[in-house]
């Protein structure tokens with residue numbers, strides 16, 4: 067049997083099914099018609115019936131239904147089983163909810179039979195330092211090029227996964243088409259059909275559960291209006307398309323590991339956007355990251371022009387350049403560039419279900435979205451197949467020129483000292499290793515760039531094939547083109563939104579708050595390479611002891627020790643003040659596991675916890691403290707096992723809620739109870755010691771109501787610890803809630819504007835004339851003349867009264883920490899904070915609350931990123947963390963979210979203090 071398969075027919079199949087079930091009395095309603103497309107997407111295609119179609123395996127036509135995660139796996143396995151010489155299907159990981167992450171590799175029989183050889187050839191080509199003479203040319207001549215198609219990192223962009231099924235089918239089933247034969251001969255196509263199976267299942271479940279008689283195209287229909295938090299994100303509510311270099315999520319860690327194993331030369335990360343949009347492919351919008359190369363941009367453009375030709379033939383519309391910038395390196399279309407691939411984003415307008423009605427009244431069918439993504443995918447493969455040696459050569463040159471630049475440029479290496487925070491230094495080193503960067507851990511002390519570094523410090527040579535990634539991740543600043551920044555300043559000063567798509571600062575040393583010293587020489591140091599999965603083990607120094615064990619506070623390892631020890635039921639105390647015992651100075655917050663209160667096997671239990679957490683623990687045989695509180699002092703706080711709740715669901719800001727939960731549960735191993743916001747008004751909260759209020763996406767005031775606010779206040783009075791994060795703090799400060807004495811500021815310039823309007827008002831009183839259009843009967847219709855001599859005068863005059871500050875896309879700002887406060891025990895004196903949006907609070911009077919951390923002086927406050935000049939001046943010295951004792955409880959507000967994307971490792975400790983030391987001080991107050 068010969069099957070002539072076109073997507074035009076799929077559209078008709080869908081339509082005829084729908085028409086068949088449409089009842090005659092629904093005539094008043096516009097019928098759900100076919101997409102109208104009759105274009106053959108691949109003219110002359112002839113399919114081999116031995117290759118199973120989606121209909122045969124899953125029971126529906128391509129594009130007639132959204133394949134579920136398990137169906138995707140089943141179909142890829144069926145394809146590989148039908149054509150094992152041309153396709154293999156592999157597992158590469160697992161999602162949080164235990165779903166398989168799978169990918170398919172499709173190529174010619176010859177290539178499929180030598181996949182390991184191809185991988186090792188690419189690994190060789192990727193490292194010019196190890197290539198022998200002529201080896202590079204031989205590889206380029208003899209090896210296929212790897213093309214990477216990754217789909218549905220966002221689970222609610224459904225067509226992209228089904229397009230992957232169609233792409234795989236077409237490549238395997240197509241007969242007698244020399245173009246397809248050439249694709250298989252010249253390339254190896256790696257297809258990841260579904261990067262985010264948990265999100266897709268959430269999306270499909272809500273869609274199918276709400277479906278009725280026929281698919282509903284209305285944007286208001288429940289099936290297309292996803293319930294909180296939506297399917298875009300993974301289980302822990304992370305946008306995985308921002309997680310490529312920090313790799314906090316297992317799905318992304320697996321994906322990055324896989325990409326480093328295969329080393330593709332072209333990557334298409336395939337997405338969907340709003341239904342009213344057509345299709346986006348590159349060139350991307352400004353600003354571009356300065357570490358992208360002109361070859362990469364021209365390679366992507368070569369593919370884009372082929373896409374355009376195919377789209378023109380198929381009657382499809384597209385656009386480029388206007389949105390989706392290439393500055394942030396954490397996108398799926400960004401990060402692969404820094405390994406030498408030419409990477410790009412595809413974005414199709416989404417039907418977000420089986421059919422969508424666009425604003426022009428036309429219908430967008432799911433099958434339409436599958437079609438365009440399929441065509442654009444094949445177009446990319448076609449271009450690489452026709453230009454195989456160009457793409458391989460450019461890849462090899464990328465890696466070679468990166469090494470050469472690292473040898474030539476002033477920054478020749480970075481050194482990450484082991485002190486002051488060995489745990490965080492190790493975390494940074496492992497994060498870099500997971501990015502395919504070579505990091506060496508020094509076996510002995512060494513001197514470099516004019517100073518001495520201890521054994522255990524890390525060296526990152528710039529003379530590596532990943533040099534451009536090293537620079538963009540370790541430099542404090544990545545420069546954005548000055549003329550672009552100037553244009554944005556002008557736009558925002560006119561009240562227009564800026565054109566920046568994501569944060570403008572991501573320097574890992576700043577986010578982790580560890581130094582990375584840029585060196586102008588590359589130190590020759592004997593050391594071991596840091597492995598991607600290395601986890602430094604903690605230790606116990608000294609013999610088993612009946613007095614107990616001390617853990618110096620200040621590292622995230624010590625915080626992991628605390629949470630694990632509490633869960634294990636060990637008696638833990640925390641010092642309010644620093645003290646000296648033996649020759650060691652212990653910072654405030656240091657933990658004392660009291661041997662007098664412990665049950666048996668304390669030594670082995672402490673050793674186990676130290677190993678797992680990475681903490682460095684000291685056994686105490688002599689308890690004599692020479693300075694500061696003794697181990698039996700009332701300043702040694704009993705640490706209770708707090709029951710922690712997190713406000714969840716509408717109107718919570720979903721990312722803030724997800725990130726907070728993830729940090730506590732997965733980075734610190736501590737369970738959290740999620741309470742839906744609608745329960746807050748009436749729930750008995752006494753089962754909890756700590757409640758975390760994440761940022762708000764809607765209005766907590768409306769969701770909690772008066773009763774909810776009273777409930778929270780009373781609970782704090784009785785001894786609760788209430789913690790606001792980012793815009794959640796806005797609620798705590800709201801008028802009528804008044805849990806924190808904070809007030810949001812208007813924009814800085816509004817003072818000047820207020821002055822001029824006050825003057826104008828005074829002048830107007832002298833003039834009694836009123837215009838017809840002015841219904842007010844006072845004299846405000848005429849004001850004193852004001853001469854405007856500069857653009858700045860004009861802007862001031864036109865600026866609205868009491869405007870909020872201008873929103874900021876995302877910068878790293880410095881904040882200074884007050885010592886001697888329970889919240890800042892062990893915390894570094896200076897922190898880096900990710901500031902986004904426009905919440906800036908007025909200073910708080912000393913007798914109203916404690917400002918525990920505040921942003922630095924105007925010339926210090928900006929650590930990295932693009933911050934409007936006016937915001938920089940306004941943010942200086944303003945509160946970052948505020949705490950207020952209330953009744954027997956305490957309220958803490960973070961004016962910026964400390965858990966942003968779980969990237970801000972340097973803010974972990976102050977957040978942990980708020981929860982665990984907060985619970986301890988209120989416990990102490992309540993038991994006195």
Ligand SMILES: [Zn+2]
Pocket residue numbers: 219220223307337338
């Ligand atoms: Zn997307």
